[in-house]
Amino acid sequence: MEPSVHESVGFSAGCPDCGAELEGWGTHALVGGSLRWDTGINCPACGCAVLSCGDDDVPAELRARLLADHGPARLQVDPSAGGTAIMRVLRVELGVDLANIRSVLHTVLTGEHSGTLPEMEFLARKLRAAGVDAVAARP
Ligand SMILES: [Zn+2]
Numbered sequence: 825m826e827p828s829v830h831e832s833v834g835f836s837a838g839c840p841d842c843g844a845e846l847e848g849w850g851t852h853a854l855v856g857g858s859l860r861w862d863t864g865i866n867c868p869a870c871g872c873a874v875l876s877c878g879d880d881d882v883p884a885e886l887r888a889r890l891l892a893d894h895g896p897a898r899l900q901v902d903p904s905a906g907g908t909a910i911m912r913v914l915r916v917e918l919g920v921d922l923a924n925i926r927s928v929l930h931t932v933l934t935g936e937h938s939g940t941l942p943e944m945e946f947l948a949r950k951l952r953a954a955g956v957d958a959v960a961a962r963p
Pocket of ligand 1: 839842869871
């Protein structure tokens with residue numbers, strides 16, 4: 825099995841219960857071929873703790889924090905791979921519809937497709953499995 829990829833971020837936030845400033849953390853990860861996320865806060869003032877996690881789309885707020893902290897990772901594909909195999913992976917794995925597939929393919933072929941490192945690594949592995957030379961990289 826390929827190694828897991830994790831990306832984490834810490835942040836400060838207001839406690840939902842008492843309003844005190846607290847430290848929160850969030851992680852996005854590619855584990856065993858699946859994307860997962862978790863996020864949590866712990867309030868030192870009132871002791872309240874909130875943990876959430878999921879294997880669906882990473883929450884927009886957490887994703888924005890990860891991208892702000894680490895910068896976006898980019899997907900790099902061999903441009904000679906041809907669009908058909910790449911489009912198939914994009915449709916299956918990202919659910920890109922036909923109306924948008926060409927513009928998404930364009931961002932992939934020009935190296936402009938970006939996201940969190942686990943997201944890009946996930947796509948790179950799916951593309952390699954489909955015979956397309958692809959890597960996730962952070963410039
Ligand atoms: Zn509190």
